[in-house]
Amino acid sequence: MSLDADVLIDWFTDTARDLPWRRSECTAWGVLVSEIMLQQTPVARVEPVWRSWLERWPLPSSMAAASQGEVLRAWGKLGYPRRALRLHEAAKAIADKHDDVVPEDVDTLLALPGIGAYTARAVAAFAYGQSVPVVDTNVRRVVARAVHGAGDAGPPSTTKDLRDVEALLPDEKADVYSAALMELGALVCTARTPKCADCPVIEDCAWQRAGRPAYAGPAKAVQKFAGTDRQVRGLLLDVLRGTVEPVAKARLDVVWHDAGQRDRCLDSLLVDGLVEQTAGGLFALPGEH
DNA sequence: CACGCGTGGTT
DNA sequence: TAACCAAGCGT
Structure with missing residues (x-):
């Protein structure tokens, strides 16, 4: 069983968001x-x-x-x-x-x-209208539910995910079909509260038929942010985005209390090429001085 | 393959 | 309100 391509494509044609990168004049x-x-x-x-x-x-x-x-x-x-x-x-x-x-x-x-x-x-x-499987997190969730009857997608596996979606692609308008799968996952078959009442392919949905069981796979690690290097790097970069002239290290030191973490993050930003140090020892975004 | 990588809106 | 979520990639 697969998702009715004609129905999905019609639904997309009628209800898709008018995003600028989807317009025909977009390069x-x-x-x-x-x-x-x-x-x-x-x-x-x-x-x-x-x-x-x-x-x-x-x-x-x-x-x-x-x-x-x-x-x-x-x-x-x-x-x-x-x-x-x-x-x-x-x-x-x-x-x-x-x-x-x-x-x-x-x-x-x-x-x-x-x-x-x-x-x-x-x-x-x-961009080029080719018939290739396009698999993002939305598509993975839609396939997990509608095809496999699971509450959510398990851990990603590029090979398996591509194979799954390849098998669904219609002979015609595979590119529109792919966009429709993504749009369905983004607007209807959403992660937290899916709007099954609005779903154009509810008749084809294995998850629906199975009584919408809860996700049974391995727990997904929740990503922390507060206190991580990611937050500190963001704070450091925000200072540099806000100034055209290179700044002294003291200007960066005020963004975070933990000097060890601060310096480690500044180092990693230099390594990543997101920050540059001038000959005078000041810091700036790269390539401008 | 699991993890680190920014940011802000929603529940 | 803390937790969750958002069209991934590179290592």
Whole structure:
């Protein structure tokens, strides 16, 4: 049994959100930028940044010409700023080695920094209309429920997940079908309170037939934030995003009480290339001094 | 393969 | 209100 492709595609056509990276005039570069920004960051926070980003850097080569610091500042508070650095590297590679054209081949996309199993296929499908399985957390949850009758997806396994979704793809409009699966997971078949009453494929749903059993797999580790290096790194970076001129270490020291953790985080930011130290010993976003 | 990596809105 | 959640990737 599989999910009725015609029904799902019709539902998507009628009710999908009108997101700018889904419009026909959006370039492959626009799609790629959106996919990177949407890695772990909600649509609502991505949209305004994506718009200004594409206006400022409409081509990979235009972004490639910017400094790392400019890119990090433009990334703002989307989170996980290493994504911005990798996107910058990807833009340079596309400009230099691919004639400023986002590659359409999955393996070529996979070779670019910051592009993994999901993003490579999302670009292949949504920018170039290819029939490839696009598996994100939404799709994994929809498949776990509708196909396997489980309450939620178990631990990810790229090989198995791709195989599962490959088997569902219709002969026609596989790209729209993939977008529809993602939209279903994002809007209807949600993690916490699924809106089964609104589901277009409830007739096909194995979870529904099984009486909607609770998730039975291994417990998922809840990610802490308060007090972690991630929080401290974020605080340090926020200082540097807010100033154009390099700052003395004392300006960074005030953001966190624990000097050991502070210094360790500053070191890791330097190692990651998110922060640079000037000849005078001051600190700044990289590439601007 | 499990873990670390930002940030802010929702329940 | 603390916990959960959000279109992953690289190591």
